[in-house]
Amino acid sequence: xxxxxxxxxxxxxxxxxxxxxxxxxxxxxxxxxxxxxxxxxxxxxxxxxxxxxxxxxxxxxxxxxxxxxxxxxxxxxxxxxxxxxxxxxxxxxxxxxxxxxxxxxxxxxxxxxxxxxxxxxxxxxxxxxxxxxxxxxxxxxxxxxxxxxxxxxxxxxxxxxxxxxxxxxxxxxxxxxxxxxxxxxxxxxxxxxxxxxxxxxxxxxxxxxxxxxxxxxxxxxxxxxxxxxxxxxxxxxxxxxxxxxxxxxxxxxxxxxxxxxxxxxxxxxxxxxxxxxxxxxxxxxxxxxxxxxxxxxxxxxxxxxxxxxxxxxxxxxxxxxxxxxxxxxxxxxxxxxxxxxxxxxxxxxxxxxxxxxxxxxxxxxxxxxxxxxxxxxxxxxxxxxxxxxxxxxxxxxxxxxxxxxxxxxxxxxxxxxxxxxxxxxxxxxxxxxxxxxxxxxxxxxxxxxxxxxxxxxxxxxxxxxxxxxxxxxxxxxxxxxxx
Ligand SMILES: Cc1cc2nc3c(=O)[nH]c(=O)nc-3n(C[C@H](O)[C@H](O)[C@H](O)COP(=O)(O)OP(=O)(O)OC[C@H]3O[C@@H](n4cnc5c(N)ncnc54)[C@H](O)[C@@H]3O)c2cc1C
Ligand SMILES: *[C@@H]1O[C@H](CO)[C@@H](O)[C@H](O)[C@H]1NC(C)=O
Ligand SMILES: *[C@@H]1O[C@H](CO)[C@@H](O)[C@H](O)[C@H]1NC(C)=O
Numbered sequence: 001x002x003x004x005x006x007x008x009x010x011x012x013x014x015x016x017x018x019x020x021x022x023x024x025x026x027x028x029x030x031x032x033x034x035x036x037x038x039x040x041x042x043x044x045x046x047x048x049x050x051x052x053x054x055x056x057x058x059x060x061x062x063x064x065x066x067x068x069x070x071x072x073x074x075x076x077x078x079x080x081x082x083x084x085x086x087x088x089x090x091x092x093x094x095x096x097x098x099x100x101x102x103x104x105x106x107x108x109x110x111x112x113x114x115x116x117x118x119x120x121x122x123x124x125x126x127x128x129x130x131x132x133x134x135x136x137x138x139x140x141x142x143x144x145x146x147x148x149x150x151x152x153x154x155x156x157x158x159x160x161x162x163x164x165x166x167x168x169x170x171x172x173x174x175x176x177x178x179x180x181x182x183x184x185x186x187x188x189x190x191x192x193x194x195x196x197x198x199x200x201x202x203x204x205x206x207x208x209x210x211x212x213x214x215x216x217x218x219x220x221x222x223x224x225x226x227x228x229x230x231x232x233x234x235x236x237x238x239x240x241x242x243x244x245x246x247x248x249x250x251x252x253x254x255x256x257x258x259x260x261x262x263x264x265x266x267x268x269x270x271x272x273x274x275x276x277x278x279x280x281x282x283x284x285x286x287x288x289x290x291x292x293x294x295x296x297x298x299x300x301x302x303x304x305x306x307x308x309x310x311x312x313x314x315x316x317x318x319x320x321x322x323x324x325x326x327x328x329x330x331x332x333x334x335x336x337x338x339x340x341x342x343x344x345x346x347x348x349x350x351x352x353x354x355x356x357x358x359x360x361x362x363x364x365x366x367x368x369x370x371x372x373x374x375x376x377x378x379x380x381x382x383x384x385x386x387x388x389x390x391x392x393x394x395x396x397x398x399x400x401x402x403x404x405x406x407x408x409x410x411x412x413x414x415x416x417x418x419x420x421x422x423x424x425x426x427x428x429x430x431x432x433x434x435x436x437x438x439x440x441x442x443x444x445x446x447x448x449x450x451x452x453x454x455x456x457x458x459x460x461x462x463x464x465x466x467x468x469x470x471x472x473x474x475x476x477x478x479x480x481x482x483x
Protein backbone atom coordinates (compact mmCIF):
# COMPACT_ATOMS: atom_id res chain seq x y z
CA UNK A 1 0.00 0.00 0.00
CA UNK A 2 1.31 3.37 -0.95
CA UNK A 3 -0.85 5.77 0.96
CA UNK A 4 -0.30 9.49 0.74
CA UNK A 5 -0.30 10.03 4.49
CA UNK A 6 2.88 8.01 4.69
CA UNK A 7 4.63 10.49 2.47
CA UNK A 8 3.09 13.25 4.49
CA UNK A 9 4.40 11.97 7.80
CA UNK A 10 7.82 11.60 6.16
CA UNK A 11 7.64 15.19 5.08
CA UNK A 12 6.97 16.41 8.55
CA UNK A 13 9.99 14.54 9.75
CA UNK A 14 12.18 16.56 7.48
CA UNK A 15 10.46 19.89 7.51
CA UNK A 16 9.96 21.66 10.80
CA UNK A 17 7.64 24.20 9.31
CA UNK A 18 4.86 21.90 8.16
CA UNK A 19 1.53 23.57 7.75
CA UNK A 20 -0.88 22.73 10.52
CA UNK A 21 -3.58 24.54 8.61
CA UNK A 22 -3.53 21.74 6.04
CA UNK A 23 -4.67 19.17 8.62
CA UNK A 24 -8.43 19.02 8.23
CA UNK A 25 -10.40 17.94 11.29
CA UNK A 26 -14.10 17.38 11.92
CA UNK A 27 -15.57 17.41 15.40
CA UNK A 28 -18.97 15.76 15.76
CA UNK A 29 -20.92 17.45 18.55
CA UNK A 30 -20.62 20.92 20.12
CA UNK A 31 -20.98 19.80 23.73
CA UNK A 32 -18.32 20.14 26.42
CA UNK A 33 -15.98 17.58 24.87
CA UNK A 34 -16.29 19.02 21.35
CA UNK A 35 -15.68 22.59 22.50
CA UNK A 36 -12.74 21.48 24.66
CA UNK A 37 -11.18 19.70 21.66
CA UNK A 38 -11.66 22.85 19.56
CA UNK A 39 -10.02 24.93 22.27
CA UNK A 40 -6.98 22.68 22.46
CA UNK A 41 -6.61 22.45 18.66
CA UNK A 42 -6.82 26.24 18.34
CA UNK A 43 -4.24 26.69 21.07
CA UNK A 44 -1.88 24.54 19.00
CA UNK A 45 -2.73 26.34 15.75
CA UNK A 46 -4.58 23.42 14.21
CA UNK A 47 -7.27 25.78 13.03
CA UNK A 48 -8.64 23.89 10.04
CA UNK A 49 -11.55 22.26 11.84
CA UNK A 50 -15.33 22.30 11.66
CA UNK A 51 -17.78 21.32 14.38
CA UNK A 52 -20.98 19.62 13.21
CA UNK A 53 -23.80 19.81 15.75
CA UNK A 54 -27.18 18.13 15.34
CA UNK A 55 -29.10 20.43 17.68
CA UNK A 56 -29.95 24.06 16.98
CA UNK A 57 -27.74 25.21 19.85
CA UNK A 58 -24.26 24.81 21.28
CA UNK A 59 -23.57 23.10 24.62
CA UNK A 60 -25.04 19.60 24.45
CA UNK A 61 -25.72 18.51 28.01
CA UNK A 62 -24.76 21.98 29.17
CA UNK A 63 -27.99 23.90 28.70
CA UNK A 64 -28.38 27.18 30.61
CA UNK A 65 -31.53 29.17 29.88
CA UNK A 66 -33.11 32.26 31.33
CA UNK A 67 -36.14 31.30 33.41
CA UNK A 68 -37.78 33.38 36.09
CA UNK A 69 -35.27 35.81 37.53
CA UNK A 70 -32.08 34.07 36.49
CA UNK A 71 -30.45 31.35 34.45
CA UNK A 72 -31.32 27.76 35.26
CA UNK A 73 -29.41 24.68 34.15
CA UNK A 74 -31.49 22.08 32.36
CA UNK A 75 -28.38 19.88 32.11
CA UNK A 76 -25.17 19.96 34.13
CA UNK A 77 -25.57 22.14 37.16
CA UNK A 78 -22.69 21.57 39.58
CA UNK A 79 -18.92 21.47 39.48
CA UNK A 80 -17.97 18.41 41.48
CA UNK A 81 -14.76 19.25 43.29
CA UNK A 82 -11.42 20.79 42.42
CA UNK A 83 -11.06 19.40 38.95
CA UNK A 84 -10.03 20.70 35.54
CA UNK A 85 -13.10 22.94 35.36
CA UNK A 86 -12.22 24.48 38.69
CA UNK A 87 -8.75 25.24 37.35
CA UNK A 88 -10.05 26.64 34.05
CA UNK A 89 -12.45 29.12 35.60
CA UNK A 90 -10.65 29.88 38.83
CA UNK A 91 -9.54 33.38 37.92
CA UNK A 92 -13.04 34.44 36.84
CA UNK A 93 -14.60 33.77 40.21
CA UNK A 94 -17.59 31.97 38.70
CA UNK A 95 -18.03 29.09 41.12
CA UNK A 96 -19.69 29.24 44.47
CA UNK A 97 -19.38 26.39 46.99
CA UNK A 98 -22.63 25.23 48.56
CA UNK A 99 -22.91 24.30 52.18
CA UNK A 100 -23.89 20.79 53.10
CA UNK A 101 -27.43 21.36 54.33
CA UNK A 102 -30.08 18.74 53.85
CA UNK A 103 -33.68 19.08 52.72
CA UNK A 104 -36.69 18.93 54.99
CA UNK A 105 -37.99 15.41 55.04
CA UNK A 106 -41.73 14.95 54.55
CA UNK A 107 -43.23 11.61 55.50
CA UNK A 108 -46.29 10.15 53.78
CA UNK A 109 -48.04 9.16 57.00
CA UNK A 110 -46.38 11.21 59.71
CA UNK A 111 -45.66 14.81 60.48
CA UNK A 112 -42.65 16.53 59.06
CA UNK A 113 -39.51 14.80 60.28
CA UNK A 114 -37.47 16.83 62.79
CA UNK A 115 -34.57 18.44 60.95
CA UNK A 116 -31.81 17.03 63.17
CA UNK A 117 -33.17 13.54 62.53
CA UNK A 118 -33.49 14.17 58.80
CA UNK A 119 -29.89 15.42 58.77
CA UNK A 120 -28.69 12.25 60.43
CA UNK A 121 -30.59 10.18 57.98
CA UNK A 122 -29.19 11.94 54.91
CA UNK A 123 -25.67 11.73 56.36
CA UNK A 124 -26.19 8.02 56.91
CA UNK A 125 -27.38 7.61 53.31
CA UNK A 126 -24.20 9.20 52.12
CA UNK A 127 -21.98 7.06 54.34
CA UNK A 128 -23.77 3.90 53.27
CA UNK A 129 -23.58 4.86 49.60
CA UNK A 130 -19.86 5.61 49.83
CA UNK A 131 -18.75 2.69 51.99
CA UNK A 132 -16.51 0.10 50.33
CA UNK A 133 -18.52 -2.75 48.89
CA UNK A 134 -18.18 -6.13 47.39
CA UNK A 135 -17.09 -6.53 43.79
CA UNK A 136 -19.40 -7.74 40.99
CA UNK A 137 -22.72 -6.82 42.50
CA UNK A 138 -25.28 -4.23 41.58
CA UNK A 139 -26.49 -1.67 44.11
CA UNK A 140 -29.83 -3.45 44.06
CA UNK A 141 -28.59 -6.96 44.70
CA UNK A 142 -26.34 -5.66 47.47
CA UNK A 143 -28.80 -3.41 49.30
CA UNK A 144 -31.83 -5.68 48.89
CA UNK A 145 -29.86 -8.05 51.12
CA UNK A 146 -27.88 -5.68 53.26
CA UNK A 147 -29.82 -2.46 53.73
CA UNK A 148 -31.59 -3.58 56.89
CA UNK A 149 -28.43 -4.94 58.41
CA UNK A 150 -26.36 -1.85 57.55
CA UNK A 151 -28.99 0.57 58.83
CA UNK A 152 -29.41 -1.38 62.04
CA UNK A 153 -25.67 -1.36 62.64
CA UNK A 154 -25.34 2.30 61.69
CA UNK A 155 -28.06 3.42 64.10
CA UNK A 156 -27.51 0.89 66.86
CA UNK A 157 -27.69 3.55 69.58
CA UNK A 158 -30.30 5.69 67.91
CA UNK A 159 -33.55 3.82 67.62
CA UNK A 160 -35.48 7.00 66.70
CA UNK A 161 -33.46 7.25 63.49
CA UNK A 162 -33.38 3.54 62.78
CA UNK A 163 -37.11 3.15 62.17
CA UNK A 164 -37.14 6.09 59.82
CA UNK A 165 -34.05 4.87 58.01
CA UNK A 166 -35.67 1.50 57.45
CA UNK A 167 -38.76 3.18 56.04
CA UNK A 168 -36.53 5.18 53.72
CA UNK A 169 -35.47 2.22 51.63
CA UNK A 170 -37.21 3.56 48.53
CA UNK A 171 -35.92 7.06 49.04
CA UNK A 172 -32.39 5.72 49.33
CA UNK A 173 -32.96 3.73 46.13
CA UNK A 174 -34.05 6.88 44.28
CA UNK A 175 -30.98 8.63 45.58
CA UNK A 176 -28.72 5.90 44.24
CA UNK A 177 -30.37 5.84 40.82
CA UNK A 178 -30.12 9.60 40.53
CA UNK A 179 -26.39 9.52 41.27
CA UNK A 180 -25.86 6.67 38.86
CA UNK A 181 -28.22 8.00 36.20
CA UNK A 182 -29.85 4.59 35.86
CA UNK A 183 -33.53 3.64 35.80
CA UNK A 184 -32.98 0.56 37.93
CA UNK A 185 -30.56 0.00 40.75
CA UNK A 186 -29.88 -3.48 39.46
CA UNK A 187 -27.77 -2.21 36.54
CA UNK A 188 -24.99 -0.02 37.94
CA UNK A 189 -22.13 -1.84 39.60
CA UNK A 190 -21.48 -1.08 43.22
CA UNK A 191 -17.70 -1.09 42.75
CA UNK A 192 -16.65 1.08 39.85
CA UNK A 193 -13.66 3.01 38.54
CA UNK A 194 -15.26 6.39 39.21
CA UNK A 195 -13.13 8.72 41.31
CA UNK A 196 -14.09 11.69 43.39
CA UNK A 197 -12.13 14.93 43.27
CA UNK A 198 -11.18 16.72 46.45
CA UNK A 199 -12.85 19.98 47.41
CA UNK A 200 -16.45 21.11 47.55
CA UNK A 201 -18.71 18.72 45.71
CA UNK A 202 -21.52 20.99 44.80
CA UNK A 203 -20.18 24.21 43.43
CA UNK A 204 -22.76 26.23 41.52
CA UNK A 205 -22.27 28.71 38.71
CA UNK A 206 -22.90 32.29 39.64
CA UNK A 207 -24.87 34.42 37.25
CA UNK A 208 -25.23 32.71 33.90
CA UNK A 209 -25.25 29.04 34.81
CA UNK A 210 -22.95 26.32 33.60
CA UNK A 211 -22.92 27.88 30.11
CA UNK A 212 -20.23 30.23 31.48
CA UNK A 213 -17.78 27.36 31.16
CA UNK A 214 -18.25 27.26 27.38
CA UNK A 215 -17.65 31.00 27.22
CA UNK A 216 -14.38 30.57 29.10
CA UNK A 217 -13.30 27.87 26.61
CA UNK A 218 -14.06 29.95 23.54
CA UNK A 219 -13.07 33.36 24.90
CA UNK A 220 -9.45 33.23 23.78
CA UNK A 221 -10.37 31.70 20.41
CA UNK A 222 -13.57 33.40 19.24
CA UNK A 223 -13.04 31.83 15.79
CA UNK A 224 -14.33 28.55 17.28
CA UNK A 225 -17.86 29.91 17.21
CA UNK A 226 -17.66 30.54 13.46
CA UNK A 227 -16.60 26.95 12.92
CA UNK A 228 -19.72 25.46 14.48
CA UNK A 229 -22.46 24.43 12.07
CA UNK A 230 -25.79 23.85 13.82
CA UNK A 231 -28.65 21.58 12.72
CA UNK A 232 -26.13 19.19 11.14
CA UNK A 233 -26.96 15.66 12.13
CA UNK A 234 -24.20 13.31 11.05
CA UNK A 235 -25.50 10.01 9.69
CA UNK A 236 -22.41 8.31 8.22
CA UNK A 237 -18.73 8.28 9.05
CA UNK A 238 -16.75 6.42 6.38
CA UNK A 239 -13.19 6.03 7.52
CA UNK A 240 -11.46 3.33 5.51
CA UNK A 241 -9.84 5.69 3.05
CA UNK A 242 -7.03 8.20 3.38
CA UNK A 243 -9.63 10.79 3.95
CA UNK A 244 -12.67 10.24 6.13
CA UNK A 245 -16.03 11.08 4.58
CA UNK A 246 -18.81 12.35 6.81
CA UNK A 247 -22.39 12.52 5.54
CA UNK A 248 -25.25 14.42 7.13
CA UNK A 249 -29.00 14.06 7.32
CA UNK A 250 -29.47 17.04 4.99
CA UNK A 251 -27.41 15.43 2.24
CA UNK A 252 -24.26 17.47 2.83
CA UNK A 253 -20.85 15.83 2.85
CA UNK A 254 -17.55 16.68 4.48
CA UNK A 255 -14.08 15.20 4.23
CA UNK A 256 -11.33 15.25 6.82
CA UNK A 257 -8.00 13.82 7.90
CA UNK A 258 -9.38 13.13 11.39
CA UNK A 259 -12.85 12.93 12.89
CA UNK A 260 -13.40 13.43 16.63
CA UNK A 261 -16.71 11.81 17.63
CA UNK A 262 -18.20 13.17 20.87
CA UNK A 263 -21.78 11.88 20.71
CA UNK A 264 -23.14 10.37 23.93
CA UNK A 265 -23.01 6.69 24.82
CA UNK A 266 -26.80 6.66 24.37
CA UNK A 267 -26.42 7.82 20.77
CA UNK A 268 -23.65 5.27 20.14
CA UNK A 269 -25.84 2.50 21.55
CA UNK A 270 -28.68 3.41 19.25
CA UNK A 271 -26.80 4.34 16.09
CA UNK A 272 -23.29 2.94 15.94
CA UNK A 273 -24.26 0.27 13.43
CA UNK A 274 -25.44 2.77 10.87
CA UNK A 275 -23.03 5.53 11.85
CA UNK A 276 -19.69 3.86 11.11
CA UNK A 277 -18.38 2.26 7.97
CA UNK A 278 -16.42 0.02 8.28
CA UNK A 279 -18.31 -1.09 11.40
CA UNK A 280 -16.72 -0.67 14.81
CA UNK A 281 -14.38 -3.43 15.95
CA UNK A 282 -15.95 -6.11 18.10
CA UNK A 283 -14.47 -5.04 21.42
CA UNK A 284 -15.73 -1.48 21.01
CA UNK A 285 -19.17 -2.64 19.95
CA UNK A 286 -19.28 -4.91 23.00
CA UNK A 287 -18.31 -2.25 25.51
CA UNK A 288 -20.90 0.15 24.03
CA UNK A 289 -23.51 -2.50 24.64
CA UNK A 290 -22.32 -3.33 28.16
CA UNK A 291 -21.90 0.15 29.60
CA UNK A 292 -25.09 1.76 30.88
CA UNK A 293 -26.83 5.02 30.13
CA UNK A 294 -30.36 5.79 31.25
CA UNK A 295 -31.49 9.15 32.50
CA UNK A 296 -32.49 11.52 35.25
CA UNK A 297 -35.04 14.28 35.00
CA UNK A 298 -35.39 17.79 36.35
CA UNK A 299 -38.29 20.21 36.03
CA UNK A 300 -38.14 23.85 37.10
CA UNK A 301 -41.46 25.21 38.36
CA UNK A 302 -42.15 28.91 38.55
CA UNK A 303 -44.66 29.92 41.23
CA UNK A 304 -46.55 33.22 41.41
CA UNK A 305 -44.98 33.73 44.83
CA UNK A 306 -42.61 32.01 47.20
CA UNK A 307 -44.62 29.97 49.69
CA UNK A 308 -41.77 27.90 51.13
CA UNK A 309 -39.36 28.96 53.92
CA UNK A 310 -36.76 31.57 53.11
CA UNK A 311 -33.79 30.88 55.34
CA UNK A 312 -31.86 27.76 56.29
CA UNK A 313 -33.83 25.86 53.72
CA UNK A 314 -32.79 24.07 50.55
CA UNK A 315 -35.92 22.10 49.76
CA UNK A 316 -38.27 19.24 50.54
CA UNK A 317 -37.70 15.55 50.07
CA UNK A 318 -40.56 13.06 50.10
CA UNK A 319 -40.58 9.76 51.89
CA UNK A 320 -43.31 7.29 50.96
CA UNK A 321 -43.48 4.51 53.49
CA UNK A 322 -45.00 1.18 52.48
CA UNK A 323 -48.49 2.22 53.42
CA UNK A 324 -48.22 5.49 51.55
CA UNK A 325 -46.93 3.74 48.48
CA UNK A 326 -49.74 1.16 48.57
CA UNK A 327 -52.30 3.89 48.90
CA UNK A 328 -50.82 5.79 45.97
CA UNK A 329 -50.88 2.68 43.83
CA UNK A 330 -54.46 1.81 44.79
CA UNK A 331 -56.16 5.19 44.80
CA UNK A 332 -54.09 7.30 42.43
CA UNK A 333 -52.69 4.83 39.96
CA UNK A 334 -52.68 7.45 37.18
CA UNK A 335 -50.24 9.48 39.27
CA UNK A 336 -48.00 6.62 40.31
CA UNK A 337 -45.09 8.29 38.50
CA UNK A 338 -44.84 10.87 41.32
CA UNK A 339 -43.14 8.19 43.39
CA UNK A 340 -40.00 8.91 41.34
CA UNK A 341 -39.87 12.48 42.64
CA UNK A 342 -36.90 12.75 45.01
CA UNK A 343 -37.70 16.26 46.11
CA UNK A 344 -38.32 19.91 45.34
CA UNK A 345 -35.31 22.16 45.76
CA UNK A 346 -34.61 25.89 45.87
CA UNK A 347 -32.79 27.43 42.93
CA UNK A 348 -29.97 29.94 43.23
CA UNK A 349 -30.95 33.56 42.57
CA UNK A 350 -34.44 32.45 41.56
CA UNK A 351 -36.69 33.10 44.58
CA UNK A 352 -39.96 31.86 43.02
CA UNK A 353 -38.63 28.72 41.39
CA UNK A 354 -38.49 25.17 42.72
CA UNK A 355 -36.59 22.44 40.94
CA UNK A 356 -38.09 18.96 40.95
CA UNK A 357 -35.65 16.04 40.76
CA UNK A 358 -36.82 12.68 39.45
CA UNK A 359 -34.94 9.45 39.08
CA UNK A 360 -36.00 5.95 38.18
CA UNK A 361 -38.03 3.86 35.79
CA UNK A 362 -40.83 6.38 35.20
CA UNK A 363 -38.66 8.95 33.47
CA UNK A 364 -39.64 7.92 29.93
CA UNK A 365 -43.28 8.24 31.01
CA UNK A 366 -42.72 11.57 32.74
CA UNK A 367 -41.04 12.96 29.64
CA UNK A 368 -44.14 12.11 27.63
CA UNK A 369 -46.64 13.79 30.00
CA UNK A 370 -48.14 17.18 29.22
CA UNK A 371 -47.40 20.29 31.26
CA UNK A 372 -50.90 20.20 32.71
CA UNK A 373 -50.63 16.62 33.92
CA UNK A 374 -47.19 17.25 35.38
CA UNK A 375 -48.44 20.27 37.31
CA UNK A 376 -51.41 18.27 38.58
CA UNK A 377 -49.05 15.55 39.81
CA UNK A 378 -46.75 18.02 41.55
CA UNK A 379 -49.69 19.75 43.23
CA UNK A 380 -50.95 16.37 44.34
CA UNK A 381 -47.64 15.68 46.11
CA UNK A 382 -47.40 19.18 47.57
CA UNK A 383 -50.93 18.97 48.94
CA UNK A 384 -50.47 15.49 50.30
CA UNK A 385 -47.27 16.30 52.17
CA UNK A 386 -47.43 20.02 52.88
CA UNK A 387 -50.97 21.34 53.00
CA UNK A 388 -51.04 21.30 56.81
CA UNK A 389 -47.95 23.46 57.01
CA UNK A 390 -48.59 26.09 54.38
CA UNK A 391 -51.82 27.84 53.51
CA UNK A 392 -52.99 28.75 50.02
CA UNK A 393 -50.21 27.10 48.10
CA UNK A 394 -50.53 28.50 44.59
CA UNK A 395 -50.26 26.40 41.43
CA UNK A 396 -47.12 26.95 39.39
CA UNK A 397 -47.70 29.26 36.46
CA UNK A 398 -45.11 27.67 34.24
CA UNK A 399 -42.30 25.19 33.99
CA UNK A 400 -39.26 24.39 31.94
CA UNK A 401 -37.41 21.13 31.34
CA UNK A 402 -35.46 19.22 28.72
CA UNK A 403 -36.31 15.65 27.77
CA UNK A 404 -32.83 14.17 27.59
CA UNK A 405 -33.99 10.59 27.21
CA UNK A 406 -36.41 11.08 24.32
CA UNK A 407 -34.09 13.42 22.45
CA UNK A 408 -32.36 11.27 19.78
CA UNK A 409 -29.20 13.39 20.06
CA UNK A 410 -28.66 12.39 23.71
CA UNK A 411 -30.75 9.35 24.64
CA UNK A 412 -30.15 9.88 28.32
CA UNK A 413 -28.39 11.76 31.08
CA UNK A 414 -24.98 10.24 31.77
CA UNK A 415 -23.21 6.89 31.61
CA UNK A 416 -22.49 4.35 34.30
CA UNK A 417 -20.44 1.18 34.61
CA UNK A 418 -22.36 -2.06 34.92
CA UNK A 419 -21.41 -5.48 36.20
CA UNK A 420 -21.14 -6.61 32.60
CA UNK A 421 -18.89 -3.72 31.61
CA UNK A 422 -16.51 -4.72 34.40
CA UNK A 423 -16.13 -8.29 33.22
CA UNK A 424 -12.98 -7.99 31.20
CA UNK A 425 -12.00 -10.84 28.94
CA UNK A 426 -9.73 -12.12 31.70
CA UNK A 427 -11.23 -11.26 35.06
CA UNK A 428 -14.51 -10.34 36.69
CA UNK A 429 -14.41 -6.90 38.21
CA UNK A 430 -11.67 -5.65 35.90
CA UNK A 431 -12.98 -3.00 33.58
CA UNK A 432 -11.53 -2.17 30.22
CA UNK A 433 -12.48 1.47 30.13
CA UNK A 434 -9.99 2.45 27.48
CA UNK A 435 -11.64 0.43 24.75
CA UNK A 436 -14.27 3.07 24.19
CA UNK A 437 -11.58 5.74 23.94
CA UNK A 438 -9.34 3.89 21.50
CA UNK A 439 -9.17 5.58 18.11
CA UNK A 440 -9.86 3.82 14.83
CA UNK A 441 -6.59 3.89 12.92
CA UNK A 442 -5.49 3.18 9.38
CA UNK A 443 -3.09 0.31 8.82
CA UNK A 444 -0.19 2.74 9.18
CA UNK A 445 -1.40 3.97 12.55
CA UNK A 446 -2.99 7.27 11.60
CA UNK A 447 -5.88 7.95 13.98
CA UNK A 448 -8.82 8.55 11.62
CA UNK A 449 -11.76 8.42 14.04
CA UNK A 450 -11.18 9.51 17.64
CA UNK A 451 -13.61 9.19 20.53
CA UNK A 452 -14.19 11.82 23.16
CA UNK A 453 -17.12 12.51 25.46
CA UNK A 454 -18.01 11.83 29.06
CA UNK A 455 -18.38 8.03 28.69
CA UNK A 456 -14.84 7.64 27.30
CA UNK A 457 -13.18 8.86 30.50
CA UNK A 458 -11.64 6.04 32.54
CA UNK A 459 -12.36 7.58 35.96
CA UNK A 460 -14.34 10.79 35.49
CA UNK A 461 -17.04 9.37 33.25
CA UNK A 462 -20.57 10.74 33.61
CA UNK A 463 -19.44 14.21 34.68
CA UNK A 464 -18.58 17.43 32.97
CA UNK A 465 -14.95 17.59 34.08
CA UNK A 466 -14.48 14.15 32.53
CA UNK A 467 -16.05 15.31 29.26
CA UNK A 468 -13.70 18.30 29.11
CA UNK A 469 -10.63 16.17 29.75
CA UNK A 470 -11.56 13.76 26.96
CA UNK A 471 -11.88 16.64 24.48
CA UNK A 472 -8.38 17.80 25.39
CA UNK A 473 -7.11 14.23 25.25
CA UNK A 474 -8.28 13.58 21.70
CA UNK A 475 -7.05 16.95 20.41
CA UNK A 476 -3.67 16.09 21.99
CA UNK A 477 -3.72 12.73 20.23
CA UNK A 478 -3.94 14.47 16.86
CA UNK A 479 -1.32 17.07 17.82
CA UNK A 480 1.05 14.33 18.99
CA UNK A 481 0.59 12.47 15.71
CA UNK A 482 2.14 15.39 13.84
CA UNK A 483 5.04 15.90 16.25
C1 LIG B 1 -29.85 16.56 33.60
C2 LIG B 1 -28.36 16.44 33.71
C3 LIG B 1 -27.70 16.92 34.83
C4 LIG B 1 -26.31 16.82 34.92
N1 LIG B 1 -25.68 17.34 36.01
C5 LIG B 1 -24.34 17.37 36.05
C6 LIG B 1 -23.67 18.05 37.10
O1 LIG B 1 -24.31 18.67 37.96
N2 LIG B 1 -22.30 18.04 37.11
C7 LIG B 1 -21.57 17.38 36.16
O2 LIG B 1 -20.34 17.39 36.22
N3 LIG B 1 -22.19 16.73 35.14
C8 LIG B 1 -23.55 16.73 35.06
N4 LIG B 1 -24.18 16.11 34.02
C9 LIG B 1 -23.36 15.42 33.02
C10 LIG B 1 -22.73 16.40 32.01
O3 LIG B 1 -23.72 17.25 31.54
C11 LIG B 1 -22.13 15.60 30.87
O4 LIG B 1 -21.19 14.67 31.38
C12 LIG B 1 -21.39 16.45 29.83
O5 LIG B 1 -22.08 17.65 29.56
C13 LIG B 1 -21.23 15.63 28.58
O6 LIG B 1 -20.56 16.35 27.57
P1 LIG B 1 -20.17 15.61 26.21
O7 LIG B 1 -19.49 16.62 25.36
O8 LIG B 1 -19.48 14.35 26.51
O9 LIG B 1 -21.56 15.15 25.56
P2 LIG B 1 -22.77 16.04 24.99
O10 LIG B 1 -22.93 17.26 25.80
O11 LIG B 1 -23.92 15.11 24.87
O12 LIG B 1 -22.27 16.49 23.55
C14 LIG B 1 -22.44 15.72 22.39
C15 LIG B 1 -23.06 16.56 21.31
O13 LIG B 1 -23.22 15.77 20.14
C16 LIG B 1 -24.41 16.14 19.48
N5 LIG B 1 -24.82 15.05 18.60
C17 LIG B 1 -25.41 13.87 18.94
N6 LIG B 1 -25.62 13.12 17.84
C18 LIG B 1 -25.14 13.83 16.79
C19 LIG B 1 -25.06 13.58 15.39
N7 LIG B 1 -25.52 12.45 14.84
N8 LIG B 1 -24.51 14.54 14.59
C20 LIG B 1 -24.03 15.71 15.12
N9 LIG B 1 -24.09 15.99 16.43
C21 LIG B 1 -24.63 15.05 17.25
C22 LIG B 1 -25.37 16.41 20.61
O14 LIG B 1 -26.44 17.23 20.20
C23 LIG B 1 -24.46 17.08 21.65
O15 LIG B 1 -24.49 18.49 21.52
C24 LIG B 1 -25.57 16.20 33.88
C25 LIG B 1 -26.23 15.72 32.77
C26 LIG B 1 -27.61 15.84 32.66
C27 LIG B 1 -28.28 15.34 31.43
C1 LIG C 1 -7.80 22.99 5.20
O1 LIG C 1 -7.03 21.90 4.71
C2 LIG C 1 -7.20 21.60 3.33
C3 LIG C 1 -6.34 20.44 2.93
O2 LIG C 1 -6.45 19.37 3.80
C4 LIG C 1 -6.87 22.80 2.47
O3 LIG C 1 -7.16 22.51 1.11
C5 LIG C 1 -7.66 23.99 2.92
O4 LIG C 1 -7.21 25.13 2.22
C6 LIG C 1 -7.46 24.24 4.41
N1 LIG C 1 -8.35 25.30 4.84
C7 LIG C 1 -7.92 26.39 5.45
C8 LIG C 1 -8.97 27.39 5.85
O5 LIG C 1 -6.76 26.60 5.68
C1 LIG D 1 -19.28 -12.64 42.03
O1 LIG D 1 -18.22 -13.41 41.55
C2 LIG D 1 -18.01 -14.65 42.21
C3 LIG D 1 -16.83 -15.34 41.59
O2 LIG D 1 -15.80 -14.46 41.33
C4 LIG D 1 -19.26 -15.52 42.12
O3 LIG D 1 -19.07 -16.69 42.86
C5 LIG D 1 -20.45 -14.75 42.64
O4 LIG D 1 -21.62 -15.50 42.43
C6 LIG D 1 -20.58 -13.42 41.93
N1 LIG D 1 -21.67 -12.66 42.53
C7 LIG D 1 -22.65 -12.11 41.80
C8 LIG D 1 -23.68 -11.37 42.56
O5 LIG D 1 -22.68 -12.19 40.60
